Amino acid sequence: MPLPKDLVEGHRRFRRDIHASERGRYRQLAELGQTPTALVIGCCDARVDVSKIFDAEPGELFILRNVANLVPPYEPEGFYHGTSAAIEFAVLGLKVPHIIIGHSHCGGISAYRKMREGENIASEGPSFLGGGDSFISRWMTLLEGIELNESDVATYGEVMAMELAGVRSSLAKLRSFPALKEREAQGLVSLHGLHLDIGDNKLVQLDPAHGYFAPII
Amino acid sequence: MPLPKDLVEGHRRFRRDIHASERGRYRQLAELGQTPTALVIGCCDARVDVSKIFDAEPGELFILRNVANLVPPYEPEGFYHGTSAAIEFAVLGLKVPHIIIGHSHCGGISAYRKMREGENIASEGPSFLGGGDSFISRWMTLLEGIELNESDVATYGEVMAMELAGVRSSLAKLRSFPALKEREAQGLVSLHGLHLDIGDNKLVQLDPAHGYFAPII
Amino acid sequence: MPLPKDLVEGHRRFRRDIHASERGRYRQLAELGQTPTALVIGCCDARVDVSKIFDAEPGELFILRNVANLVPPYEPEGFYHGTSAAIEFAVLGLKVPHIIIGHSHCGGISAYRKMREGENIASEGPSFLGGGDSFISRWMTLLEGIELNESDVATYGEVMAMELAGVRSSLAKLRSFPALKEREAQGLVSLHGLHLDIGDNKLVQLDPAHGYFAPII
Amino acid sequence: MPLPKDLVEGHRRFRRDIHASERGRYRQLAELGQTPTALVIGCCDARVDVSKIFDAEPGELFILRNVANLVPPYEPEGFYHGTSAAIEFAVLGLKVPHIIIGHSHCGGISAYRKMREGENIASEGPSFLGGGDSFISRWMTLLEGIELNESDVATYGEVMAMELAGVRSSLAKLRSFPALKEREAQGLVSLHGLHLDIGDNKLVQLDPAHGYFAPII
Structure with missing residues (x-):
């Protein structure tokens, strides 16, 4: 073809x-x-065009995209850690001063919601692994143990609150990387938790002082 | 901030x-x-804006971005395989009919070139792991053993030939996933190896029949 | 046979x-x-191949074809409203963001021209109904009361101006559907009036700002 | 837009x-x-490109497209009968020697399947009419009373058998038009019932002698 x-x-x-x-x-x-202003950790979703959402200039954003824009925990033992490698390269190699988690409601999160409700998504359809196992279900276990924030649920409903919990979780995972945490403490890098609504392209951002999400414009 | x-x-x-x-x-x-036409495996590089290069419409491209747009081999044992999870989701979940490897000369490849020439890039600068080790150097070992193609060297020079070898390698790695290889054999998915020149934004594509790269327009 | x-x-x-x-x-x-980009309301005419004229990909266009690509008025009473059903399904079910009226000079319009000039086309030939009545003449009464646009006549001649008046009329009829008009006001759907010349396959489009038809390329 | x-x-x-x-x-x-060889009554579905499926030449096929390619019964009373008008124009005006019903599994049929199973699709979502009524549910009542053919069920399964029943029903409805039935008796027009599989684009055709569907090539 x-x-x-x-x-x-x-x-x-x-x-x-x-x-x-x-x-x-x-x-x-x-x-x-390149000397990008920010590392954006975004979703692969075809409805999310990170550069366009910010009307970004060439060279402005270093963009990592994986399913559900998740961050794995700091695991010094692992091997092919693509996400950790990209974060390391951006933070220590390119010394980006901003890291943005731009979440959006993707298939990954809704699949994970089903998992939580007892469904076995691993065996849901064909997979590369077979036997009731899949790369995607393993990847989504990064969300295991996340808790919904009550104020998120009250303001945005349960579905979006789960997505916002994913953003909160990825921010926490980033802070599990000692060198990143250190740079944050020194004021050399700033973490921002954003959520994009795919339907109307509105962005809300986590206000770290008060702990809730509010529109950026 | x-x-x-x-x-x-x-x-x-x-x-x-x-x-x-x-x-x-x-x-x-x-x-x-979403029913995207293609999965694009691109580089995080801030100078590469995949959607813009193709002037793509919303929903058209499912985009995975990691450092140097590498594909790991099929490893049924591993755990947080973000890249494999995204490929699985695109191929078996979204059933994308096209996979495009859009390579570009990024820091990762040039770091790897230095490694091949004897330098220890792992100890080159600060890293998340320390002790002469880094996530990025581990990630770049995915390129281990790649061979330059003689016609690539003759036409495009040694630096770009290494990048093209990376594209050829990622295509081969994709074919190491049994379910993907099977879908390719059935004509349900087609693999395309592209290389973007960051300076002038020209795209060349691997011609599978003749084995060389040529401009797409 | x-x-x-x-x-x-x-x-x-x-x-x-x-x-x-x-x-x-x-x-x-x-x-x-399917998530088609547009609903095209085209003519059944064998010389009009909507998908080919736009070199469209599979799944890109949801195509309704009736004689003379007419749109009936919003009639909540009627029953087998095939055209209204298709528009409803496309707009509210498939939520298409574009509706294109692609008119072309077909037998229906020229029959209607004769009717206006006093001929009784109903009795012109055999019909399913007989007795000087026919389904086609009833259908063509959808054009009753249309007025030629003077600038259309000056630029394209009287014959084509009648066809363009048909396009203008169908756009107006679409806007008589309250839910469609509302979605247009919200910017969720956009209406485009096109006219295809069957002989040379040129397309002209109604410029809504200035009220005249001009080539799209 | x-x-x-x-x-x-x-x-x-x-x-x-x-x-x-x-x-x-x-x-x-x-x-x-135009002197088209056939009238094709096809579905609006964006995945069905009638001309392409037959690699047809310009002018070869007069194509009527509505939701689920249904034919209403002969109703001399009605008014804006778009489908009947197109059939009349093709059969009596253009005297096409072939009429092809090219069915495919579309949303209309699956919505109708739900109706049969007791769901009220009319009130399922937003509609142009509101109040639990919709143009599309009225249109789909054209399928009321259709019976599955046992051999269709045995060979193709229940879902496709319902689609095939739709084809059989549309052929019967065509024969309720007296003038059409008369032309068929005279050997001037021939009716063909086809079914297209959207996934693999295979066509099966009703064999009128034996009453079952078989591949055309």
């Missing part, structure tokens, strides 16, 4: 209409390297 | 100028769910 | 040559459901 | 690459009029 035509044409439009206005900036970034 | 002002203003611009023209599409996708 | 050989051979060609490149996309859409 | 970019680009591709090879044929058809 060839590449989808819409993508080829989209690239043509990009080259013709969009790229021109930023040609110098891209060349500069290629030659001098 | 509050959120960077450029991001807050960018979100305001997005809500005011950009979101309006796609409001209905976002609402539709939120209510009916 | 068996199926025409051209159709059987055409289906064989489709299965052998065309289907293969989109097999995965069709399978995905069958299993996950 | 402007027209979706993918559609504008698709039209550009059509004009540049596809239209050229058939320019003469389109011009001829515009000047002489």
Whole structure:
């Protein structure tokens, strides 16, 4: 199968209409390297376009995307820790001053909700592993033990409160990385917990002083 | 530290100028769910904006981003396999018909080049692990054993040939997942190896019939 | 009579040559459901191939075709309203963000022109109803009372101006459906009036700001 | 909202690459009029592209598309009978020698299945009519009273058997139009009942001699 035509044409439009206005900036970034303002840990979901949501410039955001934008705990033993490697590279290599967890209601969270309610999502459909096991169900166990925040439930309902609990959990996991926690204490990096509503593209942010989520604009 | 002002203003611009023209599409996708045309495995690099490069519509691309857009081998034993989980979700859950590896020359590959030349990048700077070890160097060992393609070297030079070897390697790793290989054999999914030049934003694609990379437009 | 050989051979060609490149996309859409970008209300005319005119991908367009691509008024009393049912399903069920009226000069409009000039097309030929009545003449009364736009006449001539008046009329009829009008006001759906020239396949589109038709490319 | 970019680009591709090879044929058809081989009554579903499935030439197929490709009964009293008008125009005006019912598993049929099982789909979601009523549920009552064929159930399962029953029903409804039945008796028009599987694009056809559905190729 060839590449989808819409993508080829989209690239043509990009080259013709969009790229021109930023040609110098891209060349500069290629030659001098990137110095992004923030690491964004976002979801793979096709309805979430992180750069567009912030109308970001080239080079502005270093973006990690995985299912449900989860952060694993600090595990010095593990091996192919793609997420931890990206965080390490952004924080210590690129020294980004901001880390943003931009959550959105994706299939991962709703699958996890079913797991909590007793369903065995691992055996729900075909998987790469078979036998009632799957990479995705293992990945989603990163959410194990999360607790809903009562004020989140009251303001946003139970479904979104679970998503917000995921954001709170990922922030806590980030702070389990000693070197990151140290940089936060020194005021060199700041953590921000955001939640994007896919339907209307509104962003709410965790207010660390008061512990609740409120619109950013 | 509050959120960077450029991001807050960018979100305001997005809500005011950009979101309006796609409001209905976002609402539709939120209510009916996503059926993306492709899974793109891209790099976290701040100079690579996958959706923009393809001028993609909301919902069109399911995007996984890790350092150097690597794919780990099929490892049924491991646990927090974020990359494998995302591929599994896209291929078996969302049944995407196309997988695109969009490589670009990022810090990861150039770090790996130094490793190959004898430098110990693990001890190069600060890391989350310390003691000459790092998550990023472990992650980059996914490239161990890759061979440069002679025609790639002749056409594009040694630096870019290493990046192209990374794309070839990720394609091979994808085919190590039995269920993915089976779907490819059935014509249900097609793999595409792309390389983006960050400086001029040109895309080249691996021609599977002849084994070399050529421009897509 | 068996199926025409051209159709059987055409289906064989489709299965052998065309289907293969989109097999995965069709399978995905069958299993996950459709989320089309637009509802197109087109004509049954054999010279109008809506999907081809837009080189559309599988799943992209939800297409309603009736004679002269007419829209009946909002009639809560009626019963077998096939057109209203399809619009309702697309707008409220599939939540399509775009509705396109793709008109083309078909027999229906030219029959209606004759009616306006005093001929009784109802009695023109055989009909399912007989006695000077026909389903088609009843259907075409949906155009009753349409006025030619002077600028359309000046630019495109009287024949095509009648067809353009049909497009304008169908747009107005769509806006007589309260729920559709409400979604348009909320920015969730956008209406586009197009006209296709069957001879050279050029498309012109109604510019809502200025009220005239202009080429889309 | 402007027209979706993918559609504008698709039209550009059509004009540049596809239209050229058939320019003469389109011009001829515009000047002489259409003489289609068949009327196809198909579904609006975005996953069904009737012309493509038969790799049809311009002018070959007169295509009526409504939800679930239903045919209403012969009702001389009604008014805006879009489907009956199109059939009348095709059969008596264009004198098509073949009528094809190309069914596919769409939302309409599955909604109707729920109705049969006691659910009130009319009140299932928002509708143009409100108050537990909808155009789509009224339209689907055209299927009322259909019976599953036992051999269909045995060969294709209950879900597809319901779709096949829809095809059988539409063929019977067509024969309730006296003028159509008469032309069939004279050998001037032939009715064909087809069913398309959206997932693998296979077509089966009702064998009128034996009463079962079998692949056309």
